Amino acid sequence: MKSHGKKLISIGFVLLMVVVAGGGQNVFAADTLKFGFIADVSGIGATFYKSQKAGIDLFIEEINAKGGILGKKLEVIVRDAQLKPDIGANLARELILSEKCDYLIGPTSSAVALAVTKVAKEFKKIIYFHTSNSEALTTTDFQPYMFQVVPNTGIEGRGMALFLSKKPYKKYALIGPDYAYGHDQLDNFKKELAKRKPDAEVVDTVWVKIGESNLSPFIPTLMAKSPDAVYSAFWGGQLSSFLKQAAPYGVLKKAAVSSLFDLDLLRAMGADMPENLTGYARCPFYAVNTPEMKAFVKKYYEKFHEWPADWAIMAYDGLVAATTAMQKANSTDPEEVVKVLGGLKFASLRGERYIRAEDHMANVGIYVGVTHKDPQYKDFLIMKDVVEIPAEQIWLSVDEVKKLQAGK
The missing domain is CATH 3.40.50.2300 (Response regulator)
Known part of the structure; x- marks a missing residue:
């Protein structure tokens, strides 16, 4: 009996080792x-x-x-x-x-x-x-x-149109990357601006290949019709390039420039980031x-x-x-x-x-504010006077969503 019991224990131990070595991987997974x-x-x-x-x-x-x-x-x-x-x-x-x-x-x-x-x-x-x-x-x-x-791009585009429609600007020029995000963003901005401020006019829209860093050739076209305001759908490094290259053309002095001013962009720009620009962020920790x-x-x-x-x-x-x-x-x-x-x-x-x-x-929703220097953050600018525009004010209605989902 003892010998038989030892054999059973040995067999059980071997089976346990097989499970651990092979099938046991699924247990841990x-x-x-x-x-x-x-x-x-x-x-x-x-x-x-x-x-x-x-x-x-x-x-x-x-x-x-x-x-x-x-x-x-x-x-x-x-x-x-x-x-x-x-x-x-x-x-x-x-x-x-x-x-x-x-x-x-x-x-x-x-x-x-x-x-x-x-x-x-x-x-x-x-x-x-x-x-x-x-x-x-x-x-x-x-x-x-x-x-x-x-x-989403609709909330952002419509949210910024809502905010800027309360400003005195009448002539807008738009610029952004030529792919889904840029088109969604700027299309929604234009539609909402027309609804909120019918006397405002979008005088030009300039499309740029995503990732293109040499933006100087596009800036004269953007400013050709003397806009009061420029709204950009650029982000990240492309937005940084735009802001830096726009300065020598006097864009920031001739028009109010707005865009997505997230923390990584503000950090990357550092001391080169202009003050008093109105922009938005998706979730600024400081606000x-x-x-x-x-x-x-x-x-x-x-x-x-x-x-x-x-x-x-x-x-x-x-x-x-x-x-x-x-x-x-x-x-x-x-x-x-x-x-x-x-x-x-x-x-x-x-x-x-x-x-x-x-x-x-x-x-x-989005958070809209104005760029400025804050002594707490010495290496980069943040936005002040930040207000939240809740999603419920600017997202599509349920009926609008259902129509789009149904392909109508």
């Missing part, structure tokens, strides 16, 4: 929830990626220290889409099929986002968008396995006075020794929303989580927010 981050790491997306990844890493570090979500630790796997839609779509498939990611984190480029959202729909994996923000993602290209925590934001900024600064850019905040917020949905569904299965996305309330760093059921757009 089941304890990990993988997020595939289709990032735009290289080129003009590099600065954005650094901030996005920092926000994601901080969230994962915090939640894993608390035991994870529903007993699972979070892990992020990064791929570089290089701002190219075809590469982004292929990488999304690789992350799902090879890396076994159940959730995807969207890119910087809206063009890439429109490609990868189709892959997420195909495989029924949830993706959230924190920086890429084409309104098409929630309208003509909407699919239920996505949600957006960044103000959002919530307990959640204050706690986040403190932890972020202690960990990374710099202030958090808008991209870090929104990437973090997306994970807040995703894990809140998992808790509500009491499951990490995307098929269960997708059922609770519509109407979901979550504790955003911007205060409590919700995801609208019809388009999975979070009610996040």
Whole structure:
């Protein structure tokens, strides 16, 4: 009997080793929830990626220290889409099929986002968008396995038109990158401006290839009809180039220039950033006075020794929303989580927010202010007199969303 018992124990031990060495990998994998981050790491997306990844890493570090979500630790796997839609779509498939990611984190480029959202729909994996923000993602290209925590191009374009319509400017010239984001942004600006201020006129719209850094040839055309105001849809390095190259032409003295003045742009410009320009940001830490934001900024600064850019905040917020949905569904299965996305309330760093059921757009607005020097931030300018324009004032109505989703 003793000999027989020892044999059974030996056989059991061998089987256990086989499970651990082979099939046991699946046991350990089941304890990990993988997020595939289709990032735009290289080129003009590099600065954005650094901030996005920092926000994601901080969230994962915090939640894993608390035991994870529903007993699972979070892990992020990064791929570089290089701002190219075809590469982004292929990488999304690789992350799902090879890396076994159940959730995807969207890119910087809206063009890439429109490609990868189709892959997420195909495989029924949830993706959230924190920086890429084409309104098409929630309208003509909407699919239920996505949600957006960044103000979309419609909210931005209409929000700035609403704000600037109260100024005395009558003649506007527009300039922006020639792809989905730029067209969405400027088209919405023009339509809203016409509605809010019928006597205002857009005298010219200038399109520039995304990533083009030599903008001097385009500036004379932009200013040819003597606009009172210039509204730009540039971002990142292209916006920095525009502001620097516009100065010798006297653009900043001849017209009121407005654009997206996020923290990374302000830091990159440093002392070269002009004062008294009206612009907007998506989530400026210095202008959002919530307990959640204050706690986040403190932890972020202690960990990374710099202030958090808008991209870090929104990437973090997306994970807040995703894990809140998992808790509500009491499951990490995307098929269960997708059922609770519509109407979901979550504790955003911007205060409590919700995801609208019809388009999975979070009610996040824009923050408009004027650039100035602040003694607390010696190396870069921030915006003062910041006001929030809530999403509810400027996003599409539910009826408008449904018509666009239906192709009408």
